[in-house]
Amino acid sequence: MRAILTAAMAIGSSITSANADTPAEKPNEGLMMEQHEKNIEVCTQNLVAIGEAIQTYQKEHGDFPDWLSDLHPRHLAGANTLICPADEEGGKTIFSLNTDPGMPVSYGYQFHPEYRKEKSAQREMYGDVMPLVRCRHHENEDFGCLNLSFSAKVYKSSGVWESRLEDLYGNDAAAITALEDALARHPDDPRFFEVYPQLIRLYTKVGNQQSANVLIERLKSGTTKDLDSYRMLFDVLSRAERYEEMLEVFKEAEQQHPDAEPILWRLAYIYRKLGNTELADVYDRKADPTYELIGKPVPDFSATDLDGNPISLQDYRGKVVLLDFWGVWCGFCINEMPNLKRVYATYKEQGFDIIGVSLDDEASVLRDYIKENALQWRQIYSGERWEEDPLAQQFKITGVPSQWLIDRDGKLITHKARGEKLEGLVVEALKDKPANQ
Numbered sequence: 105m106r107a108i109l110t111a112a113m114a115i116g117s118s119i120t121s122a123n124a125d126t127p128a129e130k131p132n133e134g135l136m137m138e139q140h141e142k143n144i145e146v147c148t149q150n151l152v153a154i155g156e157a158i159q160t161y162q163k164e165h166g167d168f169p170d171w172l173s174d175l176h177p178r179h180l181a182g183a184n185t186l187i188c189p190a191d192e193e194g195g196k197t198i199f200s201l202n203t204d205p206g207m208p209v210s211y212g213y214q215f216h217p218e219y220r221k222e223k224s225a226q227r228e229m230y231g232d233v234m235p236l237v238r239c240r241h242h243e244n245e246d247f248g249c250l251n252l253s254f255s256a257k258v259y260k261s262s263g264v265w266e267s268r269l270e271d272l273y274g275n276d277a278a279a280i281t282a283l284e285d286a287l288a289r290h291p292d293d294p295r296f297f298e299v300y301p302q303l304i305r306l307y308t309k310v311g312n313q314q315s316a317n318v319l320i321e322r323l324k325s326g327t328t329k330d331l332d333s334y335r336m337l338f339d340v341l342s343r344a345e346r347y348e349e350m351l352e353v354f355k356e357a358e359q360q361h362p363d364a365e366p367i368l369w370r371l372a373y374i375y376r377k378l379g380n381t382e383l384a385d386v387y388d389r390k391a392d393p394t395y396e397l398i399g400k401p402v403p404d405f406s407a408t409d410l411d412g413n414p415i416s417l418q419d420y421r422g423k424v425v426l427l428d429f430w431g432v433w434c435g436f437c438i439n440e441m442p443n444l445k446r447v448y449a450t451y452k453e454q455g456f457d458i459i460g461v462s463l464d465d466e467a468s469v470l471r472d473y474i475k476e477n478a479l480q481w482r483q484i485y486s487g488e489r490w491e492e493d494p495l496a497q498q499f500k501i502t503g504v505p506s507q508w509l510i511d512r513d514g515k516l517i518t519h520k521a522r523g524e525k526l527e528g529l530v531v532e533a534l535k536d537k538p539a540n541q
């Protein structure tokens with residue numbers, strides 16, 4: 105579930121940046137501002153109407169709707185209410201998992217059954233301020249999101265995610281009071297442990313280091329010490345840059361959870377911060393066995409591309425190749441695509457190429473995406489998601505995007521050629537001439 109939400113969030117940010125790049129003309133700033141204001145006003149009215157409709161739906165059915173279209177027409181008369189006026193796509197599908205089966209719903213207004221469950225749990229923790237529905241269509245604003253809370257209040261927040269609780273509560277002091285209350289009500293409920301990092305951050309923000317330290321100690325001496333509480337300790341201590349202390353905590357964690365990947369990569373991180381790159385490398389390799397493959401030949405494969413033609417790594421020998429495991433359904437993959445397109449366009453003449461390995465299970469979705477985004481490189485496509493896809497199996501892919509950069513001799517440079525790193529790695533790799541030429 106967390107992954108789905110994270111992916112949705114990632115897509116949200118990609119929309120914003122894509123739109124921010126597009127305007128080529130600036131007709132009349134005054135008019136545009138007026139339109140912005142008008143959009144926010146209408147969107148606010150929409151959200152209030154949706155909030156009230158959800159409340160009447162709840163009274164009648166005893167629970168939330170599965171989808172916002174369930175509100176129509178009985179509880180929410182106008183179908184247009186589900187479209188934000190600033191949504192230039194008019195509620196067109198962006199992220200298939202969130203797609204309302206009943207009618208077009210603007211991205212961010214979207215609601216779905218899983219989301220509802222998570223929101224209900226959050227409500228118990230944070231109360232009525234927790235946003236139910238959020239609109240992210242108002243880019244270039246001094247806020248990130250328009251939110252509709254459980255109690256049908258509409259408010260602006262700077263972030264597009266719930267991580268900044270002071271936005272939800274209005275200010276730091278109110279957020280601190282609310283979180284202290286939540287912890288007092290449920291002192292030992294593990295579901296509430298996620299409040300700790302938030303509260304520690306807020307204490308630190310307002311300069312109350314003493315209260316922050318008390319909570320840190322409570323978290324450190326916590327009886328559960330499951331992977332989740334170690335994750336929180338890591339967040340809290342790394343934000344405070346208390347690396348020596350982290351090392352102690354995580355050495356103990358390693359004894360309690362031997363071979364647990366989330367502990368191992370965090371130890372690598374801590375050793376690196378403490379300047380011990382040797383041990384950092386050891387733990388990186390323990391956490392991710394793929395590190396062992398760096399510098400070694402990537403095993404060849406033969407597969408079929410989207411057009412049904414055979415394709416193998418051998419075909420690309422002499423080139424620097426990025427083997428990109430991805431899926432249209434993966435928000436982070438889609439976010440990465442503009443970077444891939446740019447690096448591809450810049451370096452393809454110099455011997456750089458990309459092989460996509462699509463882990464989509466619907467060819468039409470993949471074809472549409474390729475066409476809309478004019479992707480030029482070939483795509484391997486088996487029609488299987490990663491659990492079944494032969495190449496994903498062969499390369500032991502456990503998460504996407506997974507971007508394997510392979511040098512001209514077919515050796516692995518890295519399996520993490522993502523984001524800003526990609527271009528520099530490609531430039532370096534293109535300098536090397538293939539050994540057999």
Ligand SMILES: [Zn+2]
Nearest residue numbers: 147188239241
């Ligand atoms: Zn809106």
